[in-house]
Amino acid sequence: MxxxxxxxxxxxxxxxxxxxxxxxxxxxxxxxxxxxxxxxxxxxxxxxxxxxxxxxSLRTEHDFATGDPFALPKAITLDNYVRAFETGNLGQNILNSFIVTMGANLLIVLLGMMAAYALQVLGFRFSKFVRGLFLIGIIVPVQIALVPLFIDYSAVNMLDTYQSMIIPLAGFALPMSIYLFSSFFEYIPRETYEAASLDGAGPYRIFGLVTLPLSINTIVTVVLVNSIFIWNDFIFANTFVLSEDLKTIPLGLQNYIGAMGKTDWTATFAAVCVTITPLLLVFLVLNKAMIQGLESGANK
Structure with a gap:
C-alpha cells in the first residue's frame, strides 16, 4: 500500500x-x-x-525701530491705539466707510436682485442678450470712468458727497452680483412660482414673499464679497472726495505719513488693526452663510 x-x-x-x-x-x-x-x-x-x-501694533516705537521687526515685542503698549485716534480722524473715517459700504450694498442687492429676477424668472425676448451685456461690464476697468464721472459730478454739484462714491461702487459691482443672483434663481423650481401665481400672487408679491426669503444666503454672499472691495476702495474716494470730513479709511491712513515721508508705523499698524476688525468679525459670523450662498447653485 x-x-x-x-x-x-x-x-x-x-x-x-x-x-x-x-x-x-x-x-x-x-x-x-x-x-x-x-x-x-x-x-x-x-x-x-x-x-x-x-x-x-502692540510694540513701542523704539522697540520697532531698533529691534527685529519680526521678533516678539519686548514690551506691550496700547499707546499706539491712542495715538492712532489722536493723529488721524480715524473715528470719522470708519463712519464714512460704513456709510459708503452700507449705501452701496443696498443699491447692489436691490438692483441686482431685481435685474436678475427680471432676466431669469420673468424673462423676455432678449433677456439672454441683456444678461450678456451686463456680464461684459465685469471686464470694464474702473479707471476709464474716472474722468467722465468727475466732469459729470462737477456739472451737477455732486463732488465731495457720499453719493459720488456710492453710485460708481454700486455700478461696477452690479455685473457680478447680477450673475450670482441669476445663477441662484435658475435653480429655484418653476413649480414654486407657478403655485404662488395660482394663489393669486403677482410678480412683485412673488418677488417679496418667495424669491427674497429663498435668497438670504446669496444676499449675504454678495454683501460680503462686495463689502471687502468697497471698504478698501481708494480710487473713487481719492478722486471725488475733497474735504477731510468725508475721507474714508484708505484716505484717512495717509494722515499717518508726516513731513518728508516720515511714517508713524506702530500707530499706522494700530489704525489698520482697528479698521480691518469689523470686516473680520462680520466674515467670521457669516462665514457659513457665505459658503452656502456660493454653493447654493449646486445644492439646489
Missing amino acids: TAQAAPTTRRATTPTESGPPLRRRRKATFSATLTRVLIALIVIVQVYPLAWLFIT
Whole structure:
C-alpha cells in the first residue's frame, strides 16, 4: 500500500496582507497627510500677516525701530491705539466707510436682485442678450470712468458727497452680483412660482414673499464679497472726495505719513488693526452663510 500524502493546508490571506488593498490604503493615507500639510501651510500664510500686524501694533516705537521687526515685542503698549485716534480722524473715517459700504450694498442687492429676477424668472425676448451685456461690464476697468464721472459730478454739484462714491461702487459691482443672483434663481423650481401665481400672487408679491426669503444666503454672499472691495476702495474716494470730513479709511491712513515721508508705523499698524476688525468679525459670523450662498447653485 502506498501511504497517502498528508493534505496540505493553505493559510488564507487576510485583507491586511493582500498587496493592492494595502497599497491603496497607504496611498490614501499619504494623500490625506499631504492634504493636511498643504492646508496647514495655506492657513499659516493667510494668518501670519494678520498675527504679525496685531503683535506689531502692540510694540513701542523704539522697540520697532531698533529691534527685529519680526521678533516678539519686548514690551506691550496700547499707546499706539491712542495715538492712532489722536493723529488721524480715524473715528470719522470708519463712519464714512460704513456709510459708503452700507449705501452701496443696498443699491447692489436691490438692483441686482431685481435685474436678475427680471432676466431669469420673468424673462423676455432678449433677456439672454441683456444678461450678456451686463456680464461684459465685469471686464470694464474702473479707471476709464474716472474722468467722465468727475466732469459729470462737477456739472451737477455732486463732488465731495457720499453719493459720488456710492453710485460708481454700486455700478461696477452690479455685473457680478447680477450673475450670482441669476445663477441662484435658475435653480429655484418653476413649480414654486407657478403655485404662488395660482394663489393669486403677482410678480412683485412673488418677488417679496418667495424669491427674497429663498435668497438670504446669496444676499449675504454678495454683501460680503462686495463689502471687502468697497471698504478698501481708494480710487473713487481719492478722486471725488475733497474735504477731510468725508475721507474714508484708505484716505484717512495717509494722515499717518508726516513731513518728508516720515511714517508713524506702530500707530499706522494700530489704525489698520482697528479698521480691518469689523470686516473680520462680520466674515467670521457669516462665514457659513457665505459658503452656502456660493454653493447654493449646486445644492439646489
